[in-house]
Amino acid sequence: MARPALSAVAELLKPITWFPPMWAFACGVIASGVAMQGHWLIAILGIVLAGPLVCASSQAVNDWFDRHVDAINEPQRPIPSGRMPGRWGLYVAILWTLLSLVWAAFLGRWAFIAAVVGLLLAWAYSAPPLRLKQNGWWGNAACGLCYEGLAWTTGAAVMAGGAMPGNRSLLLALLYSIGAHGIMTLNDFKAVEGDRRMGVRSLPVQLGVQRAGRVACWFMALPQLVVVLLLVQWQRPGHAVAIALLLVLQLILMDRFLESVTQRALWYSGFGVPVFVSGMMISAFALRSGGSAA
Template sequence: MARPSLSTVAELLKPITWFPPMWAFACGVVASSQSLGANAFLIILGLVLTGPLVCASSQATNDWFDRHVDAINEPQRPIPSGRMPGRWGLYIAVLWTVLSLVWAWGLGTWGFWACALGLLLAWAYSAPPLRLKQNGWWGNAACALSYEGLAWITGGAVMLGGALPEQRSLVLALLFSAGAHGIMTLNDFKSVQGDAQMGVRSLPVQLGVVNAAKTACACMLLPQAVVVVLLLQWGLPWHGAAVLALALAQLPLMQRFVRQPVEKALMLSAFGVPLYVSGMMVSAWALHFTPQVLA
């Protein structure tokens, strides 16, 4: 086979993973307090950039440099299965990176440089010599910052004509990025065996699956608690109560996850993470309706 099929290319780019950065970008857009209808085209440009371009680039890059680990953990993936022959995985990663940078010009200076930083983190995460994913603390931090915080801040800045979003929006972006570290850890439980064999020091490998599960839950819950306190301090009690309710709804899922980390990681990802990201949007709407900086 000289080249991969279109369905194999789509599988390499993992459309299901595009949602988190697109959602975070949308949160930044909402938190900016700017008109959504008047900026619809700009919003669409940003959503395409964060999901089908930048996130897809990171997935292709990761699959190429993870092909030896995937041969153990997920041999059915496009590259180890042989359905993505030769160096096509690398070519697609490079092509999508270039396309992302070209597309980012349409979002102005901030959009371009934010895109460049996100791509730099994506390559640093997967590729030598840095290969941040070799350590779960650093690798998951890079992903969380890129997928959540950077995407949120970019959404706000694009809507503000390149200006940095207000302080409250920046604080929320960073807090939800910190919580996303735990979300990124959930993805590591399915590959403990291969990671251990290949020297990838994910948190389940470093801490053991139970301690890593507790750490992931703590990483998710603590920033949400801080967000609740801040929303109350900003005079937004109803939004704070909503974020608190969403966080409390995650607790039963987390308890089951801690008892059976490997078996229940997907369950927490499927049902707990939507509750977490709903809290992000609730917080963004809180700022949307209170554009002035509160004392």
């Protein structure tokens, strides 16, 4: 059997998708309050685990089990285009999953458990019989929890030597996971035709494009509003104001996005999502300055 080119393997692993979990892990590292001195190596190893390993595994799994949908929506992808011949897509997914587990084992028990949970969610999202992505509510929730909440919590725990993060850190991780549900919906607008034909009930398929766009915006905006209120309560007014300003900017961008949802979903991902994740890092620094376990 012909082997795929390295360029096809790299495209299968979708490096552009690695940023959110890597960023969330870094937020957890910051929120832990642990000094970076003497911990740089474990932080870097954890960031690699979150992005180029676990997230890349999830992308390979998704492309293999979505190959029939991609043949309609994105026929240029490595598997439907034939650049990833035979069952090589599945082999890469399995290999990267195993590599992720081996890597996580060197980071301690918490990182290994988190990697197992994240990889189970990745396979459950794409693979039968669960195939959570068949329903946009469940599938997007699984992605949000894995990409944001689990990565944040793991970063904080690894830095603290395996100790459970404080309640405030866990709460912020959960809120940004909920917000990520909306971000995941943005990825579904480009695939409505194929999803509908193949029975994938994404939110744009279930609710219609315009209504799904509004739901995505609510999912992204409301958790950030709660974060602002929490930071005020935790006596971090400067950080609260900064996130509030970022939220206002997002609302302006959302208004433009909703004028033409399908055409501007990618545009909003490029401009609105970086603003969203900037607020994540600000909230992490708020915990660091005040003590995340407080």
